[in-house]
Amino acid sequence: NAGVMQNPRHLVRRRGQEARLRCSPMKGHSHVYWYRQLPEEGLKFMVYLQKENIIDESGMPKERFSAEFPKEGPSILRIQQVVRGDSAAYFCASSPSRGNNNQPQHFGDGTRLSIL
Amino acid sequence: AQKVTQAQTEISVVEKEDVTLDCVYETRDTTYYLFWYKQPPSGELVFLIRRNSFDEQNEISGRYSWNFQKSTSSFNFTITASQVVDSAVYFCALTTEGGKGVEKLTFGTGTRLTIIP
Numbered sequence: 001n002a003g004v005m006q007n008p009r010h011l012v013r014r015r016g017q018e019a020r021l022r023c024s025p026m027k028g029h030s031h032v033y034w035y036r037q038l039p040e041e042g043l044k045f046m047v048y049l050q051k052e053n054i055i056d057e058s059g060m061p062k063e064r065f066s067a068e069f070p071k072e073g074p075s076i077l078r079i080q081q082v083v084r085g086d087s088a089a090y091f092c093a094s095s096p097s098r099g100n101n102n103q104p105q106h107f108g109d110g111t112r113l114s115i116l
Numbered sequence: 117a118q119k120v121t122q123a124q125t126e127i128s129v130v131e132k133e134d135v136t137l138d139c140v141y142e143t144r145d146t147t148y149y150l151f152w153y154k155q156p157p158s159g160e161l162v163f164l165i166r167r168n169s170f171d172e173q174n175e176i177s178g179r180y181s182w183n184f185q186k187s188t189s190s191f192n193f194t195i196t197a198s199q200v201v202d203s204a205v206y207f208c209a210l211t212t213e214g215g216k217g218v219e220k221l222t223f224g225t226g227t228r229l230t231i232i233p
Binding site for chain 1: 205221
């Protein structure tokens with residue numbers, strides 16, 4: 001009965017490289033949310049996806065960031081040409097269905113991204 | 117727009133003392149949900165409680181209790197007889213039934229709780 005799985009747990013990249021963060025939702029969950037936690041701050045919503053659809057990307061930076069949730073496989077948060085300011089913990093959460101507030105969002109353990 | 121304020125940045129108490137973490141929220145929606153999460157030093161987020169806006173009954177779970185008051189827009193969290201394992205950052209969060217059915221959470225900035233042995 002696995003929870004939300006994120007990998008890698010830690011990721012180190014040099015400035016200008018690409019970072020790919022993966023999130024597998026809980027079994028039976030079809031909705032994925034990505035959040036970013038900058039050092040010493042709370043979590044900020046980035047993007048909400050269903051399978052093959054981006055529903056709300058109002059929290060995503062306009063450039064270099066993209067997210068997908070294909071029909072098969074995990075959701076991917078992709079950061080191109082990373083900069084030092086991208087260093088943060090990135091959390092993924094999943095929920096079973098749209099508009100269902102009877103279930104809390106379950107979070108993965110996060111990916112800690114460090115940019116050298 | 118929603119907002120969650122956790123005015124206490126850091127709190128330290130001696131083990132076995134009671135401690136209350138404050139959370140004040142703002143929203144124009146009449147239906148909303150409030151959460152508390154714990155983030156221990158290992159970094160993961162641990163769900164503690166979810167409460168909807170129509171249920172103002174206080175809740176107790178072991179040493180944890182929550183006081184929800186709509187009149188003051190507060191959802192405070194009390195730990196009784198604190199233990200060292202309670203040391204963590206605690207986040208209060210809010211979500212509403214948005215137009216797209218998106219349950220994105222708005223988080224407070226967190227309260228770092230340190231329990232001194």
